Amino acid sequence: MMIRKILIADDSNTERLNLTHILESAGYQVIAAQSGNEAKALAESQQPDLILLDIIMDDGxxxxxxRAIKRNPATQSIPxxxxSxxxxxxxxxxxHKLGATDYIxxxxxxxxxxxxxxKL
Known part of the structure; x- marks a missing residue:
């Protein structure tokens, strides 16, 4: 699978900027979300190739x-x-139980x- 577009979900502006910098420097296209609920919506509308998800966030x-991404037929195949x-x-x-592929x-x-x- 070719990873091109990556969704980052983190409520910390610093973390989002840091990850965006790392990923864009490596040639990936980045979409950013500030909450779990925003991440679910963007996963469905943008269909990223990968999602990097912080655990502790407000609003989901x-x-x-x-869990929601893995239960939704439109997004369940996205790693x-x-x-955290x-x-x-x-x-x-x-x-891993909830469907995460990996953990950083x-x-x-x-x-x-x-x-x-x-590795993906």
């Missing part, structure tokens, strides 16, 4: 958004990578993010 957290400062193995297991722990490096995307 990443877990809820991941989701959770990006929560490094607990239980959080990772829960993310903050703080991350540019190399880590790009390596996760290349």
């Amino acid at each position: 957290d990443g877990y809820q958004a991941c 989701v990578i959770m990006v 400062s929560k490094s607990n193995p239980v959080d990772k297991q829960w993310a 722990v903050k703080p991350y490096t540019e190399a880590e993010v790009l390596a996760q995307i290349k």
